[in-house]
Amino acid sequence: MNRQIESYLDDLKNALADLDRSTVQDALADAEDHLNTAYQIETEENPDADTAELLRAIIEKYGTPEDILEQYSDIEEITTPVFAITGNKTSNGFLGFCEVVAEPRAWAASLYMILSLVTGVFYFTWVTTGLSISLGLLVLVIGIPLALLFLLSVRGLGFVEGRMVEALLGVRMPRRAITPGDGKNWWTKFKIILTTRSTWTTLIYLFLLMPLGIIYFTLIVTLFSLALSFIGAPVIQYGLHEPFISPEFWVPFYAMPFVMAGGGMLIVLTLHLAKGIGKLHGRFAKIMLVS
Numbered sequence: 001m002n003r004q005i006e007s008y009l010d011d012l013k014n015a016l017a018d019l020d021r022s023t024v025q026d027a028l029a030d031a032e033d034h035l036n037t038a039y040q041i042e043t044e045e046n047p048d049a050d051t052a053e054l055l056r057a058i059i060e061k062y063g064t065p066e067d068i069l070e071q072y073s074d075i076e077e078i079t080t081p082v083f084a085i086t087g088n089k090t091s092n093g094f095l096g097f098c099e100v101v102a103e104p105r106a107w108a109a110s111l112y113m114i115l116s117l118v119t120g121v122f123y124f125t126w127v128t129t130g131l132s133i134s135l136g137l138l139v140l141v142i143g144i145p146l147a148l149l150f151l152l153s154v155r156g157l158g159f160v161e162g163r164m165v166e167a168l169l170g171v172r173m174p175r176r177a178i179t180p181g182d183g184k185n186w187w188t189k190f191k192i193i194l195t196t197r198s199t200w201t202t203l204i205y206l207f208l209l210m211p212l213g214i215i216y217f218t219l220i221v222t223l224f225s226l227a228l229s230f231i232g233a234p235v236i237q238y239g240l241h242e243p244f245i246s247p248e249f250w251v252p253f254y255a256m257p258f259v260m261a262g263g264g265m266l267i268v269l270t271l272h273l274a275k276g277i278g279k280l281h282g283r284f285a286k287i288m289l290v291s
Contacts, residue, residue, distance in 0.1 A: 004055045005035050008065075015065035016072065021290045022162075022172045023076045027068060029178045034062060076172075083108050083170030098268050105170055106271040109278030110224075112168040113216035119164070120213025123157060123206035130154070148190045151199055158202035161209075162289045171282030174290060198291040205288035216277065223270040230263025 009028055016024045038058045046054065063071075083105040100106050130150040137143035155177070162173035193199050229236070234256055251259055 002039065002051075002055060004052065004059065005032065005039070008035070008059050012065045012068055015069045019069075019072060019076055020172045021286065022174045023072055025174050025178070025291050026176055027072045029174075029176055031062065031068065035059065038062075079175075081166050081170045081172055083168065097272075100268055100271045100275065103271070103275070105278075106275045108168045108170070109274040110220055110271065112164070112278060112281075113220040113274060115164075115168075116209060116213035117217035118213075119161065120210035123161070124210035126157065127154065127203060127206050144187075144190060148193065151190075151193045151203075154203050154206065155193075155199060157206060158198075158289050161206070162285065165282055165285045165289075169278045169282040169285075171286055173286065178291070196291070198289070201288040205285065212281070216281075219277075220270065220274060223266065223273070227263045227266035227270060230266060231260050233259045233263070 009032060012031055013024060013028060016027055019027075035055075035058060038061075039055060042049070042054050042058065043051075062068075130153065134143065134147040134150045137146055159174065159177040163175075165171055166173040166175075233251055237251060237256075
């Protein structure tokens with residue numbers, strides 16, 4: 001990358017320091033792509049032009065870091081993730097605590113916890129298989145291109161996971177896939193990817209999502225199943241003629257409302273737990289997946 005472009009990107013990064021890290025990553029990637037593409041086109045059309053003057057004109061046309069800051073501040077405000085917006089409570093105390101049942105964000109976090117088992121198993125299988133094949137073939141000429149393809153796929157999966165995190169957990173994540181060393185030869189690209197921090201943090205994240213997914217799935221399914229069984233206790237006992245708790249525990253009729261109320265409260269507590277886990281996992285995902 002040209003030093004003038006590098007200097008501009010450093011100034012832009014400093015100017016955007018107060019914005020979300022994901023927004024900064026998108027802005028830097030957009031700027032780098034635009035400047036490099038414009039520079040390539042201009043040098044092809046004007047091969048005898050002075051490089052420094054050419055780049056100065058391109059950068060000036062793109063905008064100052066302050067101009068870009070203003071644009072991306074507006075973009076960040078307009079494109080807030082749907083589930084990052086939480087409605088104001090209409091009640092306080094116990095009723096306000098129970099309003100989580102009407103929050104889409106809590107249900108979306110619960111859905112993420114369920115899906116994380118499927119995605120976690122897939123990511124874990126892909127990472128362990130890809131690593132074993134890539135490392136095993138590194139002694140051969142074909143090993144390096146395969147390792148490059150594997151690391152590129154890891155970054156691609158990290159981008160997909162980031163989009164899922166933003167969609168279901170309401171955490172702002174990068175909105176464009178970035179290929180380090182894009183436009184360079186495969187060997188240079190391989191070296192850049194190897195030395196990029198986010199490549200390895202993404203690899204670790206994908207590896208860890210399976211054990212996390214097992215915990216999330218087991219927790220959310222167990223709690224919801226238990227809550228629904230409490231709520232459906234009358235159906236179990238008087239509709240199916242089965243004891244509420246095997247082998248022979250029958251809930252007295254007068255206690256049935258309390259059992260059902262307990263099931264409803266367990267749903268409320270489970271949704272609060274899902275929201276909390278979603279918030280923590282979103283922070284973890286941002287640390288690991290954002291450059």
